[in-house]
Amino acid sequence: MKLYGRRSMAGGCLAILAGLVALAAPAQAQNYPTRSITMIVPFAAGGPTDVIARIVTGHMAQTLGQAIIIENVVGAGGTTATTRASKAANDGYTLITGHMGTHAASVPLYPKLAYHPEKDFEPVGLLAGTPILILARKDFAPKDLKEFITYVKANETKINAAHAGVGSVSNVSCELLNSVLGVKPVGVPFNGTGPAMNALVAGQVDYMCDQIVNAVPQINGGTIKAYAIATAERNPSLPDVPTTTEAGLPAFQAQAWNAIFAPKGTPAPIVAKLNEAIVKALDDETVKKRLLELGSVIPGPKDRTPEALAALVKSEIAKWTPVLKPAG
Numbered sequence: 001m002k003l004y005g006r007r008s009m010a011g012g013c014l015a016i017l018a019g020l021v022a023l024a025a026p027a028q029a030q031n032y033p034t035r036s037i038t039m040i041v042p043f044a045a046g047g048p049t050d051v052i053a054r055i056v057t058g059h060m061a062q063t064l065g066q067a068i069i070i071e072n073v074v075g076a077g078g079t080t081a082t083t084r085a086s087k088a089a090n091d092g093y094t095l096i097t098g099h100m101g102t103h104a105a106s107v108p109l110y111p112k113l114a115y116h117p118e119k120d121f122e123p124v125g126l127l128a129g130t131p132i133l134i135l136a137r138k139d140f141a142p143k144d145l146k147e148f149i150t151y152v153k154a155n156e157t158k159i160n161a162a163h164a165g166v167g168s169v170s171n172v173s174c175e176l177l178n179s180v181l182g183v184k185p186v187g188v189p190f191n192g193t194g195p196a197m198n199a200l201v202a203g204q205v206d207y208m209c210d211q212i213v214n215a216v217p218q219i220n221g222g223t224i225k226a227y228a229i230a231t232a233e234r235n236p237s238l239p240d241v242p243t244t245t246e247a248g249l250p251a252f253q254a255q256a257w258n259a260i261f262a263p264k265g266t267p268a269p270i271v272a273k274l275n276e277a278i279v280k281a282l283d284d285e286t287v288k289k290r291l292l293e294l295g296s297v298i299p300g301p302k303d304r305t306p307e308a309l310a311a312l313v314k315s316e317i318a319k320w321t322p323v324l325k326p327a328g
Contacts, residue, residue, distance in 0.1 A: 044192025
């Protein structure tokens, strides 16, 4: 009888404890954030994901009343950092700025991927779209895209293409380009798009596909050349760069994106508060100006919700899987 009584008391204590935890969760979410937030960026400082993350989170920090500390974690096309983020505590204090590579293309490229973009993350909000450009070192022989196509096909075993690691945007977008052209040049991986761009500027590699955010200053400065932008319309930040359709390669269309994700199970009120901060940042005139100057495409109101981001991730996985599975 005594043993039964002790078990009953223990069970009662556990029930009370569970109830207290349940009550504490909404209160914790309501007071969030009470300390600084770590924003993992899965590439080196200076790359497009890093730049966009810093612009938007700078304003988010003002809204939330706490610092957002950027932590650059490089490796394996962004999947090293994304794996780490997926295993972080789901309390809203560790987030990640992911993109098309880490949260879509990684699925077909890495059969043993340690996370799944849909199952292991809570989508928070889309930050920006980033059109893809076909770029080359400034002294690369072809003068325009038609000459580029002919030259690459004739010299595919002699030339190389830089990228930020298998699964990165620069990698998968050039895999799409190479698939359209029917070529397999040598790929040269770097720990981030920033280092890859530096190698292109230095003339150490021949060409690359990159997000517009990383390329506008270099193109305008004449340190690299741009053959075309892979979107339906020209970009206001680079009005002289033709679209791939105008330049003779309509089959190559590509636009990346950057978005914030939280570990799975992050309370809905915290996700909502973070999303609200993103929306305020994207509506801020200074933030908009900085993003547009870099060539980013700012998402409209209906594309800024967590639900819209979840749908985007699902559709992007479906889009890139048939393209990249053979490459993987």
